[in-house]
Amino acid sequence: MLEKGYAEHIPDDEPEPDDGLVWYIPHHGVYHPKKMKLRVVFNCAATYNDGDYGNPPLKYRMKVHMFGTTSSPSCANAALLKTASDNEEMYESEIAEIVRNNFYVDDCLFSEQDVTKTVSCVTQQWIADLPLLEKVSIPRCYKPSDFGTVRACQLHIFSDASNEGYGLTAYLWLKNEMGKVHCSLVMAKARVMPIKKVTTPRLKLTAACVAVRLSRILQKELQYKLTDIFYWTDSMSVIGYVNNETSRFKTFVANRITIIRDGSDPRQWKHIPTALNPADAASRGMRMATFLKMDQWFKGPTFLWESEEEWPSVVKACDNFPEDDPEMKPVVAATVTDESVDIMYRLLNYSSSWLKLKKIIGWFLLFMDYLKRKLKEKQESAKRTQECAEHLAKSKKTKVTVQEEKSRGHLTVKILEKAEVTILCYIQQQYFHDVISALKNPSKESRLNKSIRKLDPFLVD
Known part of the structure; x- marks a missing residue:
């Protein structure tokens, strides 16, 4: 503000106003990293020097009218009236009267009912300027x-x-x-x-x-x-x-x-x-x-x-545009799923009931546990080569089918909860793959969609 002449320092030897009415407005700067501009914020609720009033403040005064103060509307109205009076001779007196009597703050509430008259007024101004073209010299x-x-x-x-x-x-x-x-x-x-x-x-x-x-x-x-x-x-x-x-x-x-x-x-x-x-x-x-x-x-x-x-200093262009920029083309992420391979996808489309779907996934998880147990047993039996023949013979006598294993097990609350988490994890991986990848890599969190980022997402193992 000082460099542009908006404010000036008050000399220490300058006397105080006779009426003794002096107000100080604390202010600070807020820097916008994307717009690369420093905006001055006046904070009348701030305390000076953490409440220590022992040191005298540095005094400055504004050389221009400030927006947002109680006197701002009056100052703007006075400037408008002054402009109308100073330029009345250049235009019709009717125009000056419209400015004096038909403005509310910065809105003109006057409407010319006769369109022809309005066009005529503009045309007259244009014709009045034509003789001045002779003074243009290049x-x-x-x-x-x-x-x-x-x-x-x-x-x-x-x-x-x-x-x-x-x-x-x-x-x-x-x-x-x-x-x-x-x-x-x-x-x-x-x-x-x-x-x-x-x-x-x-x-x-x-x-x-x-x-x-x-x-x-x-x-x-x-x-x-x-x-x-x-x-x-x-x-x-x-x-x-x-x-x-x-x-x-x-x-x-x-x-x-x-x-x-x-x-x-x-x-x-x-x-x-x-x-x-x-x-x-x-x-x-x-x-x-x-x-x-x-x-x-x-x-x-x-x-x-x-x-x-x-010459004006070089201003660095912003590399990343805001995601809500109206000119940005929306990025559509498509996931191709092979239905013949993705069993979970087929199960999700097979059932239209949430409870039924959880039960199906629950039985599916029980079956997966069964396969894991069998695989573990097979790996353990391979280590005991001296008992291989006996173990295989025993396995034939006690062979259990998948259907028998399912009938032995039963769906518990814990299994249904695990099925629900499995479904949700699958859906999130399909539709929020980019979000999950960004959360796994802190350096990419800034690329999150604005609508997602404001929800403050985080990963749960």
Whole structure:
């Protein structure tokens, strides 16, 4: 907040207010690892220095209005009324009156019943701006006559989108043998919002796609040997899409990512704050009087005229997209089961009663125990080679069939409980195989589905 001028330190020698009414608002920063932003949280319930008020606090004051305070609605309303008064001469007085009398907080409650009148008002504003087009002047030459020999030549393309449309601007960046830099506007495009509703992230991705197509055109037409090409956007989602190597996206996004990746390298894509993005004007539009004063549209952002060390720092793209991202293609895990081999699968589909199914599995477990006992007996008899003949003879006399063994045993509560656990373990292994694998490997727990992870699952041996 201090670096951006939102707040300032109060000098120690500055006198306290005469009325003696001073309030201090404790605050702390909360860092979001995925958005890579630090959000300031004001906590009026916090205690200072663990309740020790012996040391005086460091005093700062806000230079801008804060949101969320009691005075915020009044400040916003006062600013709105001031704007209406200051710009009343540029528009019809009726518009200023609508702003004064028909706003509730930030919502305009006025509706023009006459559509023709509304269209006429907008048209008049557009016609009033037409004469100002004569003042638009763009140099013919990209390079000044006294610039000297070009040692480096770069193409910088900026893209942006809003709820009204999307646009982009392209600038030729030149550096001579003395290290002097010159920037000039090469081309710009602006398109209105499609009739079919499209989300802003999709529009920003579309603008980035058009930027790559524009780059191909300029590379063919410009008579300069480009040393570098950079694409700038204020959308972290676009940066993430372009740099993504693992996730799969829906058709709309996937097709545009393919075009971008085919025509550019992910390392060429840079993030820029919205305030420094000249394409923001193309995506939102503005009155001609304001546009003529916008130097960064005609000359490019000011940082392009400075050394490359002063350019916006590189922001690392997020490798993993949130699982609830609307553009993510759902991952479907299919398990192929061979019914001829998987006995448990056949048993589950054979019975429609839970109790009957448990009984079937219970008898199945008893039969498995019987086979294990017989196998154990056989292994023990093989060790006693000197009694082999006698043991085999005894076995023939006391041969027991499977049906007889079943009739001897009986289903107990313990066997039914074991059958229930066996069924549940089988189903979990079939439908939650990825979850079980992730829980067995702690390094993969972050890949769990969000709906599963919030249940805090764990393995029970």
